[in-house]
Amino acid sequence: MLGFSNSEEIIDHNIIEFIKQDKIGIVSGVFQNALSNIIQSDAFEIEAHRINGQTIYLSITFVSIKKDNKVIGLRGTIRDITEGALQRRKLFLKRTNLLNCSITLQLQLRH
DSSP: OOSOSSGGGGTTOOGGGGBOGGGHHHHHHHHHHHHTTSOSEEEEEEEEEOTTOOEEEEEEEEEEEEETTEEEEEEEEEEEOHHHHHHHHHHHHHHHHHHHHHHHHHHHHHO
16 A cells, blocks of 8 residues: 555554655554543544655555553554545546536636
8 A cells, every 4th residue: 555565564664654744744644642541532534645756545444452441552553545535636627617617607607
């Protein structure tokens, strides 16, 4: 998903390294809330990049790991949702374009 040749290459890397720079605060905030026991689980989508710089979209789901009712870590799943995210983006752009065309046509018909 991130472009590594094998799973051993990802050792010593943090997912934050692959998150778009302007989104790191969002991800850090969610993780901090989880570690502070403010939330116990969460899921969110975020724009990231592979090691070659290619943009990808990730779905990150996690739950708090507790011992004696204290959060001691997080367990999560990261899924590549790039294809679906790009399809949603294309659909949004098509709908926006269609709406813009409709508004333009309505304005032209009024004159």
